[in-house]
Amino acid sequence: xxxxxxxxxxxxxxxxxxxxxxxxxxxxxxxxxxxxxxxxxxxxxxxxxxxxxxxxxxxxxxxxxxxxxxxxxxxxxxxxxxxxxxxxxxxxxxxxxxxxxxxxxxxxxxxxxxxxxxxxxxxxxxxxxxxxxxxxxxxxxxxxxxxxxxxxxxxxxxxxxxxxxxxx
Amino acid sequence: xxxxxxxxxxxxxxxxxxxxxxxxxxxxxxxxxxxxxxxxxxxxxxxxxxxxxxxxxxxxxxxxxxxxxxxxxxxxxxxxxxxxxxxxxxxxxxxxxxxxxxxxxxxxxxxxxxxxxxxxxxxxxxxxxxxxxxxxxxxxxxxxxxxxxxxxxxxxxxxxxxxxxxxxxxxxxxxxxxxxxxxxxxxxxxxxxxxxxxxxxxxxxxxxxxxxxxxxxxxxxxxxxxxxxxxxxxxxxxxxxxxxxxxxxxxxxxxxxxxxxxxxxxxxxxxxxxxxxxxxxxxxxxxxxxxx
Numbered sequence: 001x002x003x004x005x006x007x008x009x010x011x012x013x014x015x016x017x018x019x020x021x022x023x024x025x026x027x028x029x030x031x032x033x034x035x036x037x038x039x040x041x042x043x044x045x046x047x048x049x050x051x052x053x054x055x056x057x058x059x060x061x062x063x064x065x066x067x068x069x070x071x072x073x074x075x076x077x078x079x080x081x082x083x084x085x086x087x088x089x090x091x092x093x094x095x096x097x098x099x100x101x102x103x104x105x106x107x108x109x110x111x112x113x114x115x116x117x118x119x120x121x122x123x124x125x126x127x128x129x130x131x132x133x134x135x136x137x138x139x140x141x142x143x144x145x146x147x148x149x150x151x152x153x154x155x156x157x158x159x160x161x162x163x164x165x166x167x168x
Numbered sequence: 169x170x171x172x173x174x175x176x177x178x179x180x181x182x183x184x185x186x187x188x189x190x191x192x193x194x195x196x197x198x199x200x201x202x203x204x205x206x207x208x209x210x211x212x213x214x215x216x217x218x219x220x221x222x223x224x225x226x227x228x229x230x231x232x233x234x235x236x237x238x239x240x241x242x243x244x245x246x247x248x249x250x251x252x253x254x255x256x257x258x259x260x261x262x263x264x265x266x267x268x269x270x271x272x273x274x275x276x277x278x279x280x281x282x283x284x285x286x287x288x289x290x291x292x293x294x295x296x297x298x299x300x301x302x303x304x305x306x307x308x309x310x311x312x313x314x315x316x317x318x319x320x321x322x323x324x325x326x327x328x329x330x331x332x333x334x335x336x337x338x339x340x341x342x343x344x345x346x347x348x349x350x351x352x353x354x355x356x357x358x359x360x361x362x363x364x365x366x367x368x369x370x371x372x373x374x375x376x377x378x379x380x381x382x383x384x385x386x387x388x389x390x391x392x393x394x395x396x397x398x399x400x401x402x403x404x405x406x407x408x409x410x411x412x413x414x415x416x417x418x419x420x421x422x423x424x425x426x427x428x429x430x431x432x433x434x435x436x437x438x439x440x441x442x443x444x445x446x447x448x449x450x451x452x453x454x455x456x457x458x459x460x
Contacts, residue, residue: 131228133266158369159350162366162401162404163353163364
């Protein structure tokens with residue numbers, strides 16, 4: 001099994017346009033970067049990964065502030081070979097691949113909670129860790145690194161009470 | 169006056185477990201003196217009259233705390249353990265934090281620290297017991313309570329309550345910027361700057377002391393951080409960093425502190441420098457001296 005074999009297996013089955021780039025990391029491991037333009041094609045990839053006895057390792061989400069879209073990259077592993085599949089969405093939905101690959105369960109739920117991107121057809125509706133009182137998609141908010149590192153507090157509610165007692 | 173048996177119950181409202189790890193040895197190890205108070209640990213909140221709460225009250229734990237509090241029998245006393253329980257500490261204003269705990273329950277005693285030393289927690293429990301006795305006997309709680317365990321000491325390297333030497337400080341705001349728990353505020357006033365360190369928000373990380381260019385802010389080894397709720401907003405180290413008036417142009421300016429001059433002029437006698445003029449006038453005078 002090599003990367004070419006996998007790529008050939010999916011090429012004829014994909015519905016929409018796609019881009020494939022093959023790469024080798026500095027350890028010599030093959031990996032492949034696939035950009036899909038048709039959401040339904042993610043199921044084709046998942047089926048192929050399942051056929052090759054692979055798994056979904058994790059998924060990466062990203063909020064594109066400029067055009068209000070989301071980028072999701074699924075990372076699959078087939079016997080040490082990494083397949084990274086990117087899909088862009090402008091309506092905050094992706095087609096869930098959890099019914100095909102159980103290993104995508106956690107990653108898709110995380111995507112839903114942190115970026116408010118709904119994996120359509122996901123079998124579980126429960127939250128992973130955020131309380132129900134917290135709105136979905138907290139990571140869509142922009143927090144600068146300096147603010148994150150130098151203390152998150154940006155209100156003076158408590159300090160105002162302190163200042164009342166301190167005589168300047 | 170009837171003696172009350174304090175029955176202690178601990179609630180974690182989403183703490184990182186730092187305080188909880190310190191809490192258990194405090195209660196179980198004899199040298200911290202909690203056993204001398206006759207405190208009994210109970211398994212059910214319905215039996216408790218002394219409640220210790222840790223954590224910044226995460227959104228997830230809010231409903232659990234509310235339901236727990238509704239089961240406590242009156243009268244009772246609440247001890248907030250750790251900076252998070254008092255002001256949410258480094259987690260303040262996070263989307264997942266609904267605290268501090270005094271929004272939900274009336275807190276009586278606060279133990280600041282991140283986490284507090286077992287000695288501080290012991291002191292907090294002791295003060296809680298004292299308040300409980302006063303509550304049970306219908307007495308009013310005084311504004312402050314003196315230290316109960318007086319024989320504790322901290323090692324030299326311990327990072328305790330922060331202190332400021334105003335002679336060394338130039339109000340550069342480095343400490344305010346690097347503080348992860350927004351415990352330092354520097355405010356400009358007519359006479360200069362007010363430098364406030366709020367001990368109930370401090371997480372004792374020592375970042376301010378590490379980054380201070382003049383060594384003006386430093387940690388002491390005092391862990392006297394157990395205060396009554398009435399002192400919550402008053403436990404502040406407040407110093408004024410005075411500004412000067414320029415002898416040349418008359419403008420108000422922030423003079424370089426002793427610490428800053430000592431750093432800049434290591435081989436020279438600092439006293440020889442004319443520090444009574446503002447930086448603008450000094451630049452002008454130097455320019456004239458060199459080129460006029």
